[in-house]
Amino acid sequence: MKKIINQPTDVVNEMIEGIGFVHSDLLERLDGYDVLVRKAEKKGRVGLISGGGSGHEPSHAGFVxxxxxxxxxxxxxFxxxxxxQILEAIKAADEGAGVFMVIKNYSGDIMNFExxxxxxxxxxxxxxSVVVDDDVAVEDSLYTQGRRGVAxxxxxxxxxxxxxxxGKSLSDIKALADDLVKNIKTIGLALSGATVPEVGKPGFVLADDEFEYGVGIHGEPGYRKEKMQPSKELxxxxxDKLLVDFEVTEDQEFALLINGLGATPLMEQYVFAHDVANLLADKGIKVVYKKLGNYMTAIxxxxxxxxxxxxEADWLEALNSPVNTPAW
Structure with missing residues (x-):
């Protein structure tokens, strides 16, 4: 294992300190906790928190x-x-109008956030709260009941x-969140496994000419291994897997995210984006919002x-609205 770290047991603590140092204009570490909170003035609005295991950076601290x-x-x-820790994040986020939690669909996350x-x-x-379950690759996978929450x-x-x-109310945000998660679908593929620092070796190994469809962001099994193929086939x-889950009408508009899992160069992500664009155009899918990069990684x-x-109505405006975060 070759990683730019000190002791494997200190990785999360030192990473949090590093985030707080680099982005000290935007956020700060909550004293005594593995929680990063924004420095923006509190204005009596609903607070919004998320989180999970480390190793997915810039998620979630990069969006504070x-x-x-x-x-x-x-x-x-992972x-x-x-x-x-979650309780302290709730208390820090509270501005008097309630706090909303965005939880990915993993058993430990759901139990501890609840x-x-x-x-x-x-x-x-x-x-x-809302539970995000956007991964269409597998049902009832390792750590989940139902679909996993990913990018x-x-x-x-x-x-x-x-x-x-x-200034939307907590009940308004809950209704919006429930509507959102029904309309978001994700699927991925892996060319190699992730190495957890304290383990020191990849969680799974693929042959040099092999990849796997549907692997989760913690290295959970996917649904099929194959020999490596050109980007357009991937x-x-x-x-095709995503569109099975959507009912597409002629005037329907979509947002798209191509997300790198940590070790895939942007060059390759953009090649893949070119192929996706051609496929969606051929199918008459209208994409009005696009984003690409490493946002929800797996180390x-x-x-x-x-x-x-x-x-749906107003969602494009929300996606385009300016924010001040480290990673968006």
Whole structure:
């Protein structure tokens, strides 16, 4: 294992310190906790928090700031944050109008965020949440009941962040979130496994000429291994899988996210984007919002994911609204 770290046991703590140092104009570490909170002035709006295991950077800390998350909770690598950490994030995010939690569909995350919600409500803070389950690759996978929550979570952060900034109520944001998650679908592929620092070796190994469709962001198994193929063939598989889950009408508009998993160069992501664009154009799919880059990674996994979101009224405006965060 070759990594630019000190002791593997110190990785998360030192990463959080580094984020706080580099982006000290936007966020700060909550003293004594693995929580990063935004420095923006509190204005009595709904607070928005998210988080999960570390190793997915820039998710979620990179989206803390004005217009998106109020706070992010950083668990151990690929491990849910504990209820006490989440509770402190809720308290730090509270501006008096309640706090909304965006949770990815993993059993540990759901259990610990719900426990933190109960504790916060005992302290008089109103809390609501949504569970993001955008990964169409597999059902009832390792760590989940139903579909996993992956890169489509970022669209939820962005649109809910806009709603909170606009002064929407907690109940309004809950209704919006429930509508959002039904319209976001993601699927990915991996060329190599991720190496957790404290483990020291990849979670799975693929042959030099092999890749796997549908691998999760923690290295959960996908649905098919194959010999390596040209980008246009990979794009066709992912696009076809996503469109099965959508009912596309002639005037329907979509947002698209191509997300690198950590070790795939931008050159390759843009080649893939070119192929996706041609496929969607051939199918008459109208893409009005596009984003590409490393946003929801899996440490050093080689691979990428493709997200499509079917847009409803005002969602495009929310996606385009300016924010001040480290990574958006």
């Amino acid at each position: 700031g004005e217009g998106m998350l109020s706070a992010a909770v950083c668990g151990a690598v 491990t849910s944050p504990t209820p006490d 426990m933190a919600q109960e504790l916060a409500e005992l302290e008089g803070i109103e809390v609501a 489509g979570t970022l669209f939820v952060h962005k649109i809910l962040g806009h709603a909170a900034r606009e 794009a066709k598989e992912l696009v 050093d996994m080689a691979g990428l994911s493709l997200t499509l979101m079917k847009l």
